[in-house]
Amino acid sequence: MKMEQYIRAIAGTLILVSLILGQLHSHYWLLFTAFVGLNLLQSAFTNLCPMETILEKIFKISKV
Numbered sequence: 001m002k003m004e005q006y007i008r009a010i011a012g013t014l015i016l017v018s019l020i021l022g023q024l025h026s027h028y029w030l031l032f033t034a035f036v037g038l039n040l041l042q043s044a045f046t047n048l049c050p051m052e053t054i055l056e057k058i059f060k061i062s063k064v
Contacts, residue, residue: 007051011036 001009014036022029043049 003052003055006055007049010051011040 015033018029018032018036022033039050043052
């Protein structure tokens with residue numbers, strides 16, 4: 001998979017999980033959904049993605 005596909009899969013999973021937790025546990029989980037959405041929005045304009053940095057570090061560690 002390409003890096004972009006990993007990021008989309010992780011972002012989609014985080015959004016779905018936080019929506020489910022917001023429905024079942026506490027509505028404060030919806031703030032996490034908003035956080036993920038804001039990160040996606042800012043990365044579209046700035047081309048800086050915190051998840052990409054994290055994944056690059058993980059992949060570098062696992063390849064050594």
